[in-house]
Amino acid sequence: MDVEKYLARIGCSGPCPPTLETLRYVHLNHLMTVPFENLTIHIGERVRLELPLLYEKIVVMRRGGFCYENNGLFSWLLSQMGFDVTVLSAQVRNQFTGAYGPPFDHFIMMVKLDGHRWLCDVGFGSGFQLPLSLETDSPQVQSHGVYRLRSQGNFIFMEMKSVTEVVGEECWTELYKFTLEPRERDDFRTMCGYHQSSASSIFFCKSLCSLLLPTGRITIMGHRLIITSLSSVEGQQATKTTTELSDGEITELLREKFGIVLHSPLTPKDVEIVPPPVTY
Numbered sequence: 469m470d471v472e473k474y475l476a477r478i479g480c481s482g483p484c485p486p487t488l489e490t491l492r493y494v495h496l497n498h499l500m501t502v503p504f505e506n507l508t509i510h511i512g513e514r515v516r517l518e519l520p521l522l523y524e525k526i527v528v529m530r531r532g533g534f535c536y537e538n539n540g541l542f543s544w545l546l547s548q549m550g551f552d553v554t555v556l557s558a559q560v561r562n563q564f565t566g567a568y569g570p571p572f573d574h575f576i577m578m579v580k581l582d583g584h585r586w587l588c589d590v591g592f593g594s595g596f597q598l599p600l601s602l603e604t605d606s607p608q609v610q611s612h613g614v615y616r617l618r619s620q621g622n623f624i625f626m627e628m629k630s631v632t633e634v635v636g637e638e639c640w641t642e643l644y645k646f647t648l649e650p651r652e653r654d655d656f657r658t659m660c661g662y663h664q665s666s667a668s669s670i671f672f673c674k675s676l677c678s679l680l681l682p683t684g685r686i687t688i689m690g691h692r693l694i695i696t697s698l699s700s701v702e703g704q705q706a707t708k709t710t711t712e713l714s715d716g717e718i719t720e721l722l723r724e725k726f727g728i729v730l731h732s733p734l735t736p737k738d739v740e741i742v743p744p745p746v747t748y
Contacts, residue, residue: 469523471548477527478502486550488581492598494549495588498542503532503726504593505677509664511732517653517660519544530727532679534671535591536660539575540653542590552580555653558626558646565743572651572659574644578602587617587626593678594685595626595643602648612684612698616640622647668744675737677726686725688718690738
C-alpha cells in the first residue's frame with residue numbers, strides 16, 4: 469500500500485501520526501470522499517476482497533464499496549499508519565423485519581489508542597461520522613446524529629437516537645450488534661458471497677451509491693436520486709427529496725457527484741427484498 473496515495477485519495481494532507489485527532493480526521497474524510505456503493509454487483513462482476521485489489525479499486529480507480537471493501541481497506545490503512553486495529557464482526561438489524569443478520573453480516577473494527585477503545589466504521593452507509601468511544605454507554609453527539617453503544621449480555625448494540633412526535637420522549641433505533649471477539653478477514657468471505665447473490669440481501673436487490681455530505685447525504689438507489697438534508701433546528705427530523713432518474717442521468721450523476729466512471733454498463737435495480745427464512 470502507498471499510504472500517501474491513499475491519504476491523498478481521501479483528501480488528507482500533512483503529518484498523520486497515530487493520534488486520536490488523526491483517527492477522527494481520516495475517518496470523517498473517508499466517509500466524505502469514498503462512496504458506499506455496490507455497483508460492481510450490478511455491472512455483472514464479483515466483489516473481490518484481496519487487499520491489493522481493494523486498493524486498486526478504491527484508491528487507484530477512485531471507486532467505493534460496501535462494508536467488506538471500505539472497512540477492509542480502511543482497517544489496513546490504519547494498521548499501516550501505526551494504529552492498533554482489531555477486526556470485528558457485526559450483525560445488522562433489518563429495518564423492515566427487526567431481525568438481525570447472521571454473524572459476519574457486517575465488517576467493523578476497533579482501534580486501541582492510549583488505553584482507550586474506539587469503534588470505527590466507514591462502510592455502513594448511514595452510520596456515525598466519527599469513531600465512537602467504547603468506554604461509555606452515554607449518548608455521543610455528532611454532526612449528523614446522536615449515537616450510543618449499549619451493552620447487553622455478550623453483545624454491544626450500536627444505536628442512533630430517533631426523532632419522535634412526543635416531545636421529551638427519547639427513542640433509540642438499533643442499527644447493528646457486535647461482540648469484541650477478534651476476527652480474521654477470511655471469516656467474511658462466505659457472507660460477502662451471500663450479499664452478492666441472495667434475494668434476501670439489500671445489496672443484491674438494490675443497486676446503490678451513497679456519500680456523506682456536510683449537509684446530509686446523497687444516494688442513488690435503483691433509478692431514484694435521494695437527497696437527505698439535515699435540519700438546522702435541533703431535534704427536527706432530516707428531510708428527504710426523491711427524484712426519478714433515467715439511465716443516462718444516473719451515469720452523469722455518478723461521474724459528477726461521486727467521481728465514478730464505470731467500465732461496464734450498469735443495470736439499475738430496486739426490487740423487494742425477500743425476508744430470510746431464518747432469523748438470528
